[in-house]
Amino acid sequence: xxxxxxxxxxxxxxxxxxxxxxxxxxxxxxxxxxxxxxxxxxxxxxxxxxxxxxxxxxxxxxxxxxxxxxxxxxxxxxxxxxxxxxxxxxxxxxxxxxxxxxxxxxxxxxxxxxxxxxxxxxxxxxxxxxxxxxxxxxxxxxxxxxxxxxxxxxxxxxxxxxxxxxxxxxxxxxxxxxxxxxxxxxxxxxxxxxxxxxxxxxxxxxxxxxxxxxxxxxxxxxxxxxxxxxxxxxxxxxxxxxxxxxxxxxxxxxxxxxxxxxxxxxxxxxxxxxxxxxxxxxxxxxxxxxxxxxxxxxxxxxxxxxxxxxxxxxxxxxxxxxxxxxxxxxxxxxxxxxxxxxxxxxxxxxxxxxxxxxxxxxxxxxxxxxxxxxxxxxxxxxxxxxxxxxxxxxxxxxxxxxxxxxxxxxxxxxxxxxxxxxxxxxxxxxxxxxxxxxxxxxxxxxxxxxxxxxxxxxxxxxxxxxxxxxxxxxxxxxxxxx
Numbered sequence: 001x002x003x004x005x006x007x008x009x010x011x012x013x014x015x016x017x018x019x020x021x022x023x024x025x026x027x028x029x030x031x032x033x034x035x036x037x038x039x040x041x042x043x044x045x046x047x048x049x050x051x052x053x054x055x056x057x058x059x060x061x062x063x064x065x066x067x068x069x070x071x072x073x074x075x076x077x078x079x080x081x082x083x084x085x086x087x088x089x090x091x092x093x094x095x096x097x098x099x100x101x102x103x104x105x106x107x108x109x110x111x112x113x114x115x116x117x118x119x120x121x122x123x124x125x126x127x128x129x130x131x132x133x134x135x136x137x138x139x140x141x142x143x144x145x146x147x148x149x150x151x152x153x154x155x156x157x158x159x160x161x162x163x164x165x166x167x168x169x170x171x172x173x174x175x176x177x178x179x180x181x182x183x184x185x186x187x188x189x190x191x192x193x194x195x196x197x198x199x200x201x202x203x204x205x206x207x208x209x210x211x212x213x214x215x216x217x218x219x220x221x222x223x224x225x226x227x228x229x230x231x232x233x234x235x236x237x238x239x240x241x242x243x244x245x246x247x248x249x250x251x252x253x254x255x256x257x258x259x260x261x262x263x264x265x266x267x268x269x270x271x272x273x274x275x276x277x278x279x280x281x282x283x284x285x286x287x288x289x290x291x292x293x294x295x296x297x298x299x300x301x302x303x304x305x306x307x308x309x310x311x312x313x314x315x316x317x318x319x320x321x322x323x324x325x326x327x328x329x330x331x332x333x334x335x336x337x338x339x340x341x342x343x344x345x346x347x348x349x350x351x352x353x354x355x356x357x358x359x360x361x362x363x364x365x366x367x368x369x370x371x372x373x374x375x376x377x378x379x380x381x382x383x384x385x386x387x388x389x390x391x392x393x394x395x396x397x398x399x400x401x402x403x404x405x406x407x408x409x410x411x412x413x414x415x416x417x418x419x420x421x422x423x424x425x426x427x428x429x430x431x432x433x434x435x436x437x438x439x440x441x442x443x444x445x446x447x448x449x450x451x452x453x454x455x456x457x458x459x460x461x462x463x464x465x466x467x468x469x470x471x472x473x474x475x476x477x478x479x480x481x482x
Contacts, residue, residue: 177466178267180308185224185274185287193253196290197226198266201297202233206240206419207439211301213237214313214442215263217246218305221312223270225290228254240420242318258293263300301438304466306445314446319424327424334392334413346386349429349447350375351422351440352395352405361436365461370435370454372404374477378433378452379410381475386431394422436461 188195200216202209213233220227228249237244247254273289306313319327335342354369361367382389394414395401401412414422419439426432426443431450434440441463444451453464455474464472 176462178264178302178305179271180305181222181271181274185222185277185289187220187224188226188288190226190247191253192226195226195288196293197228197254198290198294198296199228199230199249199254199258200233201295201299202230202236204299205439206423207437207442208299208301209233209236210317210442211299211306211438212296213244213246214306214316215300215302216296217316218302218309218312219267219270220246221309222305223274223289224287225270226254240320240323241316242320243316255293258295260297261294262298263296263302266294266296267302267305299438301441301463303441303463304468306442307467307469307472310445310469310471317442317446319420319427323420323424326421327428330413330415330421330425331392331428334411335390338390338408338411340390340409340411345388345390346382346431347429348382348386348389348391348431348433349426349443350378350391350393350405350410350433351426351435351443352393352397352401353435353437353440354395354397354400356396357435357437361461365458367436367456367458367461370477371479373479374454374475375405375433377475381452381473382431382433383409391433392425392429394425 198216198219200212202212204212213229216227216229219225227246229246231248234244234246234248249256270289277287277289331347332342335345352370352375358369361369379389379391382391389409391410393401393405393410393412395412396416398412398414398416406412414425416422423439423443423446426440427446429444429447429449431452432444432447433452434444435454450471450473452473452475454477455464456477464474
């Protein structure tokens with residue numbers, strides 16, 4: 001027999017009871033206990049039951065919480081039901097006979113287990129269907145884009161068919177992806193001080209600064225405009241790379257009177273003007289596409305543009321000799337630890353970023369950190385496709401990598417304290433496994449071979465949706481997707 005007595009106090013939050021309320025509760029408990037003892041004495045003996053008293057906090061008018069209380073009569077304390085109003089409640093209950101209680105619990109556990117199994121199966125099926133749909137959509141989009149690219153002809157001939165193909169290609173642009181034309185506008189002389197120019201923000205860490213520099217370099221390479229960098233960017237990158245050739249902003253030749261703009265907006269504007277100038281090219285139109293100077297104020301990293309110029313990027317961002325020597329020494333030391341030879345192995349470099357990126361990806365993309373599921377799938381991807389692979393991991397969290405990832409063919413390398421050496425290690429791989437961020441992306445881009453990157457159903461992280469090169473291979477990070 002179960003007998004419940006509820007006394008509810010009107011309170012807006014969980015606070016201590018006043019002295020008067022405590023006295024009232026005490027009297028209520030004593031009185032109730034006496035009534036119960038008189039009324040249920042015989043049933044108590046017959047059913048071998050034991051009385052229990054507890055005080056819990058439950059949410060007013062919340063059925064799920066009430067059900068939780070009914071199912072957990074032995075619990076004592078606060079129950080959080082995410083309710084706006086919580087009230088203290090006194091609950092006094094008798095247990096049913098031990099045999100009946102065991103039968104109920106056993107049946108309940110069996111039912112709950114079946115429901116959980118069914119829910120897991122449904123969740124797995126939904127995740128698989130969603131991932132399949134996303135991958136199919138992405139594949140169709142890539143096929144359409146590759147087809148359109150094959151139709152493009154950017155040679156500056158005089159045939160009308162070539163002109164028509166070029167015009168069609170240059171107008172194939174949507175709101176998110178940047179068109180990557182093979183046509184390059186003749187470059188404006190950097191020392192032509194009367195012409196407008198573009199300068200870029202120099203903030204962020206190594207990956208950001210590398211992205212900013214190469215993004216600006218490609219604007220000049222594709223559209224021929226004048227560009228400049230800050231003295232700080234020049235001095236920082238020159239420590240690491242040989243060919244930092246873009247001019248520093250000298251206010252005598254590069255005005256400081258600039259207009260703020262986002263990289264994608266500027267890129268699309270230049271692309272549109274390039275199309276207009278191409279239409280009028282026989283009229284001797286000036287190919288300077290800027291009518292004012294601009295300042296790119298953020299951290300651009302257009303994956304589709306950078307990937308399309310991967311070989312050029314490797315030439316522009318060439319590591320200093322001493323950095324490459326340290327990186328190679330680091331790899332050899334790691335391979336020796338596993339009794340492996342660089343000469344006889346397929347080197348797959350792996351970047352695992354954890355510590356400083358956890359809050360960032362949650363805030364901006366609602367993503368958690370990559371776990372062993374993604375990395376093991378990536379390892380298996382290369383194990384099936386390459387001969388004698390060895391995975392060299394660089395990370396800011398060596399402890400996690402040693403504990404979770406390291407096996408006979410996975411070794412933790414890198415310096416953890418010197419990012420430029422870690423970046424150089426990443427670039428030396430025959431293939432690459434990346435995580436999130438510009439550091440990971442550029443380290444792999446500076447290397448060769450295939451790049452595996454994480455994908456998920458989360459639509460906020462869409463940096464690789466516009467990348468059409470087959471060197472990028474998606475691997476699902478979701479646990480319930482094969």
